[in-house]
Amino acid sequence: MSPRFYPVFRREIKAYVQSPAIYVLGGLYFALAGLFFHDILVYFAQLSMNPNMRSMTGMNELNLTQFVVRNTFGLLSFLMLFVAPILTMRLIAEEKKSGTFELLVTCPIRDWDLLLGKFLACLSMVGAFLVVCLVYPIVLEILGQPETPVIASCYLGLFLISASYIAFGLFASSVTENQMVSAIICFAGLLTFYLVGDLASVETGLVGSVFDAVSIRQHSMNFTKGVIELQDVAYFVLFSLFFLFLSAKVLQSRHWRV
Amino acid sequence: MSNQERSKLKLLPILGMILIILANVISAFYGSFTLATKVLAIVGILLFLSLFLRVESRNLRQYLNVTLYVLFVLGIMVVIYLIVLNHPTSWDLTKAKYFSLSPQTVKYLNGLTKPVKIVAFTDQKQPVQEFLQRYARVSSNVTYEIHNPFRDALIAREMDTNVIPGDSFIVYGQKKKKVHGLDEGDFTNAIIEVTREKDTVLYFLTGHGEKPLERDYAQGTDQPDISLSRLKQVLEDRAYKIKTLDLAHKGFVPADCSVLVCAGPMTDLFSVEVDAIATYLDNGGKLLFCLDPDESVKNALTQFATLLKRYAVSIRPDIIVDPNPISQGIYGNAFAPLITEYGTHPITSDLPYIRSMIIVPYARTVNPDDPIPSDIRVEKLLLSSEYSWSEELAALIQKRDLTVPDRSKIHPQCLGVAVTKSAQGSAEEAQTKLVVLGDSDIFSNQLLVSDAPALLFLNSVRWLTAQKDLIAIPPKMFEDTPIYLSAGQAKYLFVLLVVLIPSLVFFGGLSYTMMRRRMR
CATH class of the missing domain: 1.20.5 (Single alpha-helices involved in coiled-coils or other helix-helix interfaces)
Known part of the structure; x- marks a missing residue:
């Protein structure tokens, strides 16, 4: 017996696959990610082959994993900041605008199943993006000796970050009928959560600690270094759950909002 | 509610926006958020949020219900996060465990019984916080504070008159030690220093042509720098106190002497000095001798040999010959044995893992005596390659030629021993301990260019002073994978x-x- 969210999940996957927008977005994402990866790799190779350049940059140890993998995955998670709003903006806003939302909520499924189906479908699309990105570790494996556990840590981090971005995007999509407004709310909100870490580095005391605790960037750094901290995993899981919960509350508000 | 009142309420979000902008402008002007600007911003946010509130009474009640529910769930999530935060668990997946503390540091921190506070000053909070968190996670006795030295100038001045970004202070009761940078070895050793009950004092013997502790700048640059000033710096950085001792004048070894060091004597001891050292050793003294081959047949170190014989150590007037291609390539002769084997001992346990090798130019043999008394334990520390042998100095000078000896004489030569003499049931601190090495040149400025000789000396001192729980923290490096x-x-x-x-x-x-x- 398939889970109750499955029909929504299947419907969303179908909608994504049949939409040309996802391929345009994918093409752009891989072009940019590929360009970043290529540039980082070529720079690393130049450093490897040119001792003068190496001494000028003060790099005593040239570690492929810490240089190429870390920077590439840092940029991939930054790019996801732009991808998530586009992927999620239509999830609920479009349904509201076209009027299919009313039909959807009259189906015998709970709000949570509806949200879970949409969330997992979107996450699957991001998962597909990440699978294509496996070409970068494969290239590294052919050229050198990257540390596989660190790459696994980067992937786990990128997946958790994407999940929290999508949960936030879903919430942004649920508060408005306009897709553009949803994308803007999502991007602005995520950017705030991303950049609040910069304030944490200048603010000391309790305020600094709070900024530190809510910053997406602070929590994502350890994954790219190859360190899995339970607090980082907890942050992204709780972040996702909280915004899924908020989305559910927004959906439920249709019963009493005038 | 009248239309006039409703239109007034519509102005609230605009007022909120104005307050938020005002708070930001004032903060930007003063360079930080003050209490007033924080209150202003919060009021502004609340007023702005009124945009989302429909003021009809029925909906207001629903909004309040949902808000409380959301806050309740948020509270639960914050509590879960704080629980995880207070039970830190992490997995360092890097090959070199670069982002974890070494087992030695963890072991030492776990043994802390009193609180240690680290006060760090930086303008880049993130890396410092990450580094100090590793210490705080291991032991609840370690706490840390991070300040900006410019913004928190008063706190910085309390610590020191000259504080720059990157400085940290390890505070333990009334004692404090300054560290610069984020090196684990420096931090851990600073913690050891401030938490150490008494100072460890190393007395360097003088009066026999030993290697000087300070560099002689009057000497020309064409002369090799044989002073031990770099080694002295290494020891002082690790919180050891260094003093010199002219035993012939003083007549006895001071009571605060933790280790008596004699590095590269060219002339022999006086009998009064032998007696003073023997008395010191009989009372559980610690000795570190680094004895080069005799300068000449006339200046043989016979008194040293007599003294060491009491502790089952045999030194002879010889020199080691090791015709290995590496040493010959560097020194151009066969008198620089390459250490290829290390004894199983705390002093040498981490030396095989250091990247640099030890080549000892002009060394003598140091062997366990035969037979060894039952209360004495002599352990070999350093062995040269299997192609080496030793030549009697007098014979070598006489024949002026180097010939390969009989095959039975070619075997690894011992260059250092560690000796323990203990009365039955005595504590480790009360044991007499000696480390005798067949060379002192490797510790001179001229040759102290790699980590290995300094580590050998440090490990010897730590073993002698019974600080075997923390021998050394090897530097962590990422693997070079170009x-x-x-x-x-x-x-x-x-x-x-x-x-x-x-x-x-x-x-x-x-x-x-x-x-x-x-x-x-």
Whole structure:
């Protein structure tokens, strides 16, 4: 017996696959990610082959994993900041605008199943993006000796970050009928959560600690270094759950909002 | 509610926006958020949020219910997060465990019984916080504070008159020690220093032509720098106190002497000095002798040999010959034995893992005596290659030629021993301990260019002073994994990663959707 969210999940996957927008977005994402990866790799190779350049940059140890993998995955998670709003903006806003939302909520499924189906479908699309990105570790494996556990840590981090971005995007999509407004709310909100870490580095005391605790960037750094901290995993899981919960509350508000 | 009142309420979000902007402008002007600007911003946010509130009484009640419910869930999540935060668990997946503390540091921190506070000053909070968190996580007795030395100038001045970004202070009761940078070895050793109950004092013996502790700058640069000033710096950085001792004048070894060091004597001891050292050793003294081959047949170190014989150590007027190609390539002769084997001992346990090798130019043999008394334990520390042998100095000078001896004489030569003499049931601190090495040149400025000799000396001192729980913290380094990419490979990768894969996704996907539409 398939889970109750499955029909929504299947419907969303179908909608994504049949939409040309996802391929345009994918093409752009891989072009940019590929360009970043290529540039980082070529720079690393130049450093490897040119001792003068190496001494000028003060790099005593040239570690492929810490240089190429870390920077590439840092940029991939930054790019996801732009991808998530586009992927999620239509999830609920479009349904509201076209009027299919009313039909959807009259189906015998709970709000949570509806949200879970949409969330997992979107996450699957991001998962597909990440699978294509496996070409970068494969290239590294052919050229050198990257540390596989660190790459696994980067992937786990990128997946958790994407999940929290999508949960936030879903919430942004649920508060408005306009897709553009949803994308803007999502991007602005995520950017705030991303950049609040910069304030944490200048603010000391309790305020600094709070900024530190809510910053997406602070929590994502350890994954790219190859360190899995339970607090980082907890942050992204709780972040996702909280915004899924908020989305559910927004959906439920249709019963009493005038 | 009248229309006039409603239109007034519509102004609240605008007022909120104005307050938020005002708070930010004031903060930007003063360079930080003050209490007043924080209150202003919070009031502004609350007023702005009123935009989302419909003021009809029925909805207001629902909004309040949902808000409380959301706050309740948020509270639970914050509590879960705080629980996880207070039970830190992490997995360092890097090969070199670069982002974890060494087992030695962890072991020492676990043994702390009193609180240690680290006060760090930096303008880059993130890396410092990450580093100090590793210490605080291991032991609840370690706490830390991070300040900006410019913004928190008063706190900085309390610590020191000259504080720059990157300085940290390890505070333990009334004692404090300054550290610069984020080196684990420096931090851990600073913690050891401030938490140490008494100072460890190393007395360097003088009066026998030993290597000087300070560099003689009057000496020309064409002369080799044989002073021990670098070694002295290494020891002082690790919180050891260094003093010199002219035993012939003083007549006895001071009571605060933790280790008596004699590095490279050229002349022999006086009998009064032998008696003073023997008395010191009989009372559980610790000795570190680094004895080069005799300067000449006339200046043989016979008193040293007599003294060491009491502790089952045999030194002879000889020199080690080791015709290995590495040493010959560096020194151009066969008198620089290469250490190829280390004894199983705390002093040498981490030496095989150091990247640099130890080559000892002009060394003498140091062997366990035969027989060894039952209360004495002599352990070999350093052994030269299997192709080495020893030559009697007098015979070598006489024949002026080096010939390969009988095969039975060619075998690894011992260059250092560790001796323990203990009365039955005595505590480790009360044991008499000696480390005797067959060379002192490797500790001079001229040759102290790699980590290995300094580590050998430090490990010896730590073993002698019974600080065996923390022998050394090897420097953590990422593995050097360079890659080589030809211009053709780089071009091919560019086409694959930037053109081919994105195009496949882009055009492949669009073709698929167009085909589906046509089929429909």
